[in-house]
Amino acid sequence: xxxxxxxxVLAGGLMLGGAAWAIGDPxxxxxxxxxxxxxxxxxxxxxCLVCQNESIEDSGADLARDLxxxxxxxxxxxxxxxxxxxxxxxxxxxxxxxxxxxEWSTVLLWGSPVLAVLVGGGIxxxxxxRRPAAPAPLDGxxxxxxxxxxxx
Amino acid sequence: MNRRLLLxxxxxGVVAAGAGFFAMLKRETEGTFDPRGxxxxxxxxxxxxxxxxxxxxxxxxxxxxxxILVNFFASWCVPCVEEADMLLALQRTGVPxxxxxxxxxxxxxxxxxxxxxxxxxxxxxxxxxxxxIDWGVTGVPETxxxxxxxxxxxxxxxxxxAEAVTGSLEPLLRQYA
Numbered sequence: 001x002x003x004x005x006x007x008x009v010l011a012g013g014l015m016l017g018g019a020a021w022a023i024g025d026p027x028x029x030x031x032x033x034x035x036x037x038x039x040x041x042x043x044x045x046x047x048c049l050v051c052q053n054e055s056i057e058d059s060g061a062d063l064a065r066d067l068x069x070x071x072x073x074x075x076x077x078x079x080x081x082x083x084x085x086x087x088x089x090x091x092x093x094x095x096x097x098x099x100x101x102x103e104w105s106t107v108l109l110w111g112s113p114v115l116a117v118l119v120g121g122g123i124x125x126x127x128x129x130r131r132p133a134a135p136a137p138l139d140g141x142x143x144x145x146x147x148x149x150x151x152x
Numbered sequence: 153m154n155r156r157l158l159l160x161x162x163x164x165g166v167v168a169a170g171a172g173f174f175a176m177l178k179r180e181t182e183g184t185f186d187p188r189g190x191x192x193x194x195x196x197x198x199x200x201x202x203x204x205x206x207x208x209x210x211x212x213x214x215x216x217x218x219x220i221l222v223n224f225f226a227s228w229c230v231p232c233v234e235e236a237d238m239l240l241a242l243q244r245t246g247v248p249x250x251x252x253x254x255x256x257x258x259x260x261x262x263x264x265x266x267x268x269x270x271x272x273x274x275x276x277x278x279x280x281x282x283x284x285i286d287w288g289v290t291g292v293p294e295t296x297x298x299x300x301x302x303x304x305x306x307x308x309x310x311x312x313x314a315e316a317v318t319g320s321l322e323p324l325l326r327q328y329a
Binding site: 049050052062063066067070090091092093095096 | 188190191192193255280281282285286287288290291
């Protein structure tokens with residue numbers, strides 16, 4: 001019972017923390033909650049160009065704040081998610097997407113899991129084939145020798 | 153014999169990877185490669201339309217007729233102090249440099265230019281930083297070469313170095329003169 005309460009409190013705390021995390025400044029949020037949710041979803045796919053491993057939703061950089069505001073302006077103006085992302089890609093290139101699209105320059109990136117499975121599978125098969133055959137069972141003389149050794 | 157040769161495969165792989173990393177590090181120290189660099193989308197394209205206030209400020213239409221350097225800077229930017237002398241030297245060789253003050257207050261910009269010298273033929277104020285976003289600027293300083301048709305030919309991120317000027321900028325200035 002106490003354990004369950006602890007888990008509930010912990011989960012609640014994490015959820016609250018998450019909510020506070022998503023938007024640093026509530027005044028940035030759009031008044032329309034559906035549009036705000038879309039803006040957050042778009043922003044989470046976009047890389048902050050200053051602190052490059054954060055999305056613009058998570059970043060505290062000035063440029064990320066400006067980009068958040070521009071994303072919200074465009075969402076409020078009725079642009080589709082793809083149009084907003086394209087608007088930024090036109091300025092900063094595909095680098096601005098945290099999840100790069102599949103194209104020739106990203107074949108290795110997207111193909112590496114498949115490649116890893118293929119190489120790993122190949123090595124496993126190769127190793128299996130080379131495994132030495134099980135040793136032949138002991139013949140009568142060997143059994144007798146083993147018995148005498150065990151008896152001593 | 154074939155088996156023996158197979159042993160060389162991992163060795164060759166390591167040597168190839170080592171050579172690759174060495175080349176990468178060498179280009180990084182030379183300044184021709186930046187792993188955090190964001191490639192400019194503007195190269196080969198026309199300058200995006202803009203109109204910046206200033207005294208008198210300038211617009212995209214002003215960036216035609218001759219090759220022009222456009223330098224994004226700010227008074228609060230430390231590397232901008234570092235490149236100030238380089239910009240002044242370029243200005244003395246006759247290259248027109250147009251400055252765009254990024255997210256800066258006009259009096260602060262004026263004080264900065266007073267202190268470190270003013271290499272700019274024209275100065276525009278981009279206090280909201282929105283023109284910079286249209287250019288794909290990720291931080292200051294950034295420098296762009298615009299040819300006489302208003303097409304962006306070159307971009308440099310960070311303070312201008314002597315290598316950048318002699319190695320890339322000067323040949324391009326001759327090419328697009």
